[in-house]
Amino acid sequence: MDSDQSKLLKVSIVEDHDIFRKRLVELLQFYPELEVVLVAESAESFLQKIKRNDLEQQPEVVLMDIELPGISGIEATFQLKQDFPGVEVIMFTVFEDDERIFESINVGASGYLLKDTAIEEVVNSIKEIHNGGSPISPSIAKKVLDMVKNPEAFHAAPQQEIPFDLSPAELKILQHVVDGKTNKQIAEDVFLSPWTVKTHIKNIYKKMHVNSRAAAVKMALRRNLA
Amino acid sequence: MDSDQSKLLKVSIVEDHDIFRKRLVELLQFYPELEVVLVAESAESFLQKIKRNDLEQQPEVVLMDIELPGISGIEATFQLKQDFPGVEVIMFTVFEDDERIFESINVGASGYLLKDTAIEEVVNSIKEIHNGGSPISPSIAKKVLDMVKNPEAFHAAPQQEIPFDLSPAELKILQHVVDGKTNKQIAEDVFLSPWTVKTHIKNIYKKMHVNSRAAAVKMALRRNLA
DNA sequence: TAAAAAATCACCCAAACGGGGTATTCTGCG
């Protein structure tokens, strides 16, 4: 572990909400190990400023709001990482939707905090991300874990045609079969009677020309369903 | 947000290291909102105890050491989740290797903390996991994000490496399972008794942390066996 | 060579499965 070598850690903030931004800057100033070097209220002005800043005043960590007017925080992070791959980004948001989390990760953000995170936590996160970690608010981490458990769901194409002429209901049930659930468990998940589930599965088998769960799972995965 | 309704949050600890375990129990006792209801120094004794505990004394959150003699924390979590799906598990470890993190996620652990985490953080994590979040130490979260960014690397072995420590015989049988064969059919194909095939499959399940053919097939295909 | 790991076979039992029916809504589409 490397402790702070009394060097100031340079931090930037990109946040359109006035009160929130000012308050954040204010609070961060109580931490002598941090130095706020660049504050912007839009992605545009941030990107512009950072490009003409002299090297000595470049931030090492950026607190980036996701919801910004104009260029979003995600797009801004993407562009930032093009020119400054070494700068670490912590996304700041009030939302926890999968899509934005997933995009943020792919665009290179390493931290993900909810806006109601306590200031001490924020400061810790800044230090942690600077040491190579990825601070993530627990409620968001939950969704990240789901992505790991079920990656396909997040790579799924917007409009994929349904193979084997499976009806939407059947497709849904097939997903559960792929996940190794029993008929009873599926029934509970989709609020149907186990017999209905069974009927669906029988029809699925007919359409897919299989006669066991294992074969159906193989077929489904090979055809990129699930 | 729901705050504590002055109800005790019941916590269990599974940890073989004497000093660490005792210290942890000691420290947790300073938090009146928590109640340590079950402490074990091995997965075996933990699983045994929890099964004969009366419902009132069942833990809601378990702090599980990964590195345990005998049954590992991962295997223990897997078994625990079978019988008590509602119990949340926080893995506790000194290691940060991908394989164990990945397996922990897949067996259903929702939290992942390094052993050097401060006690206040541990307590926060316990509360957060109880509220549906997934507290993860930043250095581990880093690896989880990598899994999201590059899922293939964790679902596909680089080249011909046998995942899950499956023996050659087991691997062969797994192939047949993936092909949707019944135990009897497999037995005929490999010239073994159906009981032997069954035993192999049971062992395969244990190693892969699954409990049905469908789940095994999914796992196998994900890891490019077959 | 002695201990450990893998492979083999066997039985019991409860739960789940697969395949064959039947029948009543519901719903989209011509």
Next chain:
DNA sequence: CGCAGAATACCCCGTTTGGGTGATTTTTTA
């Protein structure tokens, strides 16, 4: 409007599975 196709729910029955337990033999390896 009417009707085909979907979705829903249920039953019977024999087979298969999953889990637990126990045992012997072969192979590997320390």
